[in-house]
Amino acid sequence: MRTPALILDVAKVKRNCVRMRERLDAQAVALRPHVKTAKNIEVARLALGADRGPITVSTLREAEYFIEQGFTDILYAVGIAPAKLERVAELVRAGTLMSVIVDSVDAARAVAAANSLLAGERRIRALIEIDSDGHRAGIRPGDGRLTAVARALDGALEGVMTHAGDSYNCATVDAIRVVAARERDAVVASANALQAEGFPCPTVSVGSTPTATFADSFEGVTEVRVGVYVFQDLVMAGLGVCSLDDIAISVLGSVIGHQRDKNWLITDAGWMALSGDRGTARQKVDQGFGVVCDEVGRPIDDLIVSGANQEHGIVARRGGGPIDFDRFAIGSSLRILPNHACATAAQYDHYEVFEGGKRVARWERANGW
Amino acid sequence: MRTPALILDVAKVKRNCVRMRERLDAQAVALRPHVKTAKNIEVARLALGADRGPITVSTLREAEYFIEQGFTDILYAVGIAPAKLERVAELVRAGTLMSVIVDSVDAARAVAAANSLLAGERRIRALIEIDSDGHRAGIRPGDGRLTAVARALDGALEGVMTHAGDSYNCATVDAIRVVAARERDAVVASANALQAEGFPCPTVSVGSTPTATFADSFEGVTEVRVGVYVFQDLVMAGLGVCSLDDIAISVLGSVIGHQRDKNWLITDAGWMALSGDRGTARQKVDQGFGVVCDEVGRPIDDLIVSGANQEHGIVARRGGGPIDFDRFAIGSSLRILPNHACATAAQYDHYEVFEGGKRVARWERANGW
Numbered sequence: 001m002r003t004p005a006l007i008l009d010v011a012k013v014k015r016n017c018v019r020m021r022e023r024l025d026a027q028a029v030a031l032r033p034h035v036k037t038a039k040n041i042e043v044a045r046l047a048l049g050a051d052r053g054p055i056t057v058s059t060l061r062e063a064e065y066f067i068e069q070g071f072t073d074i075l076y077a078v079g080i081a082p083a084k085l086e087r088v089a090e091l092v093r094a095g096t097l098m099s100v101i102v103d104s105v106d107a108a109r110a111v112a113a114a115n116s117l118l119a120g121e122r123r124i125r126a127l128i129e130i131d132s133d134g135h136r137a138g139i140r141p142g143d144g145r146l147t148a149v150a151r152a153l154d155g156a157l158e159g160v161m162t163h164a165g166d167s168y169n170c171a172t173v174d175a176i177r178v179v180a181a182r183e184r185d186a187v188v189a190s191a192n193a194l195q196a197e198g199f200p201c202p203t204v205s206v207g208s209t210p211t212a213t214f215a216d217s218f219e220g221v222t223e224v225r226v227g228v229y230v231f232q233d234l235v236m237a238g239l240g241v242c243s244l245d246d247i248a249i250s251v252l253g254s255v256i257g258h259q260r261d262k263n264w265l266i267t268d269a270g271w272m273a274l275s276g277d278r279g280t281a282r283q284k285v286d287q288g289f290g291v292v293c294d295e296v297g298r299p300i301d302d303l304i305v306s307g308a309n310q311e312h313g314i315v316a317r318r319g320g321g322p323i324d325f326d327r328f329a330i331g332s333s334l335r336i337l338p339n340h341a342c343a344t345a346a347q348y349d350h351y352e353v354f355e356g357g358k359r360v361a362r363w364e365r366a367n368g369w
Numbered sequence: 370m371r372t373p374a375l376i377l378d379v380a381k382v383k384r385n386c387v388r389m390r391e392r393l394d395a396q397a398v399a400l401r402p403h404v405k406t407a408k409n410i411e412v413a414r415l416a417l418g419a420d421r422g423p424i425t426v427s428t429l430r431e432a433e434y435f436i437e438q439g440f441t442d443i444l445y446a447v448g449i450a451p452a453k454l455e456r457v458a459e460l461v462r463a464g465t466l467m468s469v470i471v472d473s474v475d476a477a478r479a480v481a482a483a484n485s486l487l488a489g490e491r492r493i494r495a496l497i498e499i500d501s502d503g504h505r506a507g508i509r510p511g512d513g514r515l516t517a518v519a520r521a522l523d524g525a526l527e528g529v530m531t532h533a534g535d536s537y538n539c540a541t542v543d544a545i546r547v548v549a550a551r552e553r554d555a556v557v558a559s560a561n562a563l564q565a566e567g568f569p570c571p572t573v574s575v576g577s578t579p580t581a582t583f584a585d586s587f588e589g590v591t592e593v594r595v596g597v598y599v600f601q602d603l604v605m606a607g608l609g610v611c612s613l614d615d616i617a618i619s620v621l622g623s624v625i626g627h628q629r630d631k632n633w634l635i636t637d638a639g640w641m642a643l644s645g646d647r648g649t650a651r652q653k654v655d656q657g658f659g660v661v662c663d664e665v666g667r668p669i670d671d672l673i674v675s676g677a678n679q680e681h682g683i684v685a686r687r688g689g690g691p692i693d694f695d696r697f698a699i700g701s702s703l704r705i706l707p708n709h710a711c712a713t714a715a716q717y718d719h720y721e722v723f724e725g726g727k728r729v730a731r732w733e734r735a736n737g738w
Contacts, residue, residue, distance in 0.1 A: 081625050
């Protein structure tokens, strides 16, 4: 196979998907998978355990791709830019249930204005984004702007949502549980506040793979948005969310050089193949640009990609010890587990899909915006 | 225009290209532009100042794309993986002058074996990669393996090449000049050593934008490979290679939120739009994920992208002072200068080309492998 290539192990994707579905089923909370990680129809179907269902997207390109595949219930979970509402309205006119998110009166007014141009019953729906941990966007729980935004939506309000991005920075599973409780509390309190003021708030949405994996309770929450769990990655493994063996994508590279005096292998998998993501740099174990495995995906003791140029990867032993160069002939293959599955997969337009050790399919990605 | 989008300012590309051509012309050394930065035919033509000419590529996909456009002289400047030689041989059979690079006897033997299957006069040519600064691949000057590799090439030897990647880590222009001299000395000495042993070595190739910009001499060098100069970027500006005004690509984003208590703007240009490259993190001035400019490309005092999630950028003032939120209404546009042009451009499949403040074209990129 040509290298570099993005390998998808379908058995692992299935296992990750079943595990998350079983967990959320047991907690009696709905799943709205975030398809931004795989941007692919087959993976979305494995996530849902069904041909279609509610999904979360990160771009309108993803929305359009999944609508072409028959999907009808889509949350676009990036604060809406007013200029994008015309494109959203087009999807609503064509029959899709489209929800957008807002955290300001100005954005809410733009949604109301777009809705005023839509005929009949069809409306763009909006969730108000709540800031549960200060890491990015949203309105803090208790902030008086919540009511003003709800009012400005002029009937488009569908509910509240948050994303506990801070869960990625936790040092322990207990810390993730604390973030998860804060995530839940923030949206449930905000939903209650809106309902107390007479705004119906049927949807209460949370989501991040770490909090969904470890939350003690989803009481008051109606849906969970999770993305990276379908593939898992080294950042998730570093958080205790998964094991290395759960990581379902890897980059196949070729050894192209030996630097014996430095104890380096040179491969053709640089940052173009791996992405520049260094998510494990802030974790207890820094995995460089990725963990090096043999051709069938078993990690090789202490080998990581310690440096990356555009089309060159430098493989070294974490501890600095000698590499057994005879084991890695020029032209031999390696597989590299990614720091961040969303970022690594984004470097490719398709997956090489493996099942039972054999290549069985090529699955496309809906990249771009 | 839809955001995020990748904007190319064609006047700046032209200026950067003319400047490099004039410099190398004055030094009487040939230019073999590295098309890995733009991966686009129109930019390559601007770089060459001609419809076609010799180029350097980082993938065989680029080679095939440029051959489709009529290019006939291509150096694939990543150590060759033996399995790729069949694809290279196919291009040679079809009439392209293809050169590959090797730094081991094993790779050299693979080239010789591939050539033994080629009929007539056509041959895959090879340059031996010299390690001039210890940053990646190649044979150190003076290493006895040089002769062994030349011999194993069995007549395919075309010359020597090196890339002074260490120039990216220099703190001063004087330091770049030192690296440039080392780069030149390493290949010239290696070429001389080969010639002394009876191996003809017509090509002596160096290349990196910083060393090409500041080298005191190219004596003994026959060609210069440079890539990022066509666009320039914040890393180059930090090195003193260019000014911010020379940076020819930027990412157009929309303001999607205000976090007034944190003094943040939220935009729809996250790492997917900017790449995760943090090349300025190791420079004197850390530019975060990019320098924020107004809609026409003028930097706005001290605003940088301080954080990035997949589709969210966090814009803050470097010094931490207050942002004038009234200036950045929800929906307003910003342009962001990239840390690393190669990485940011790689996140897109095309450029939105601007000239005289107007969008004049859409130029494609040959991504993938």
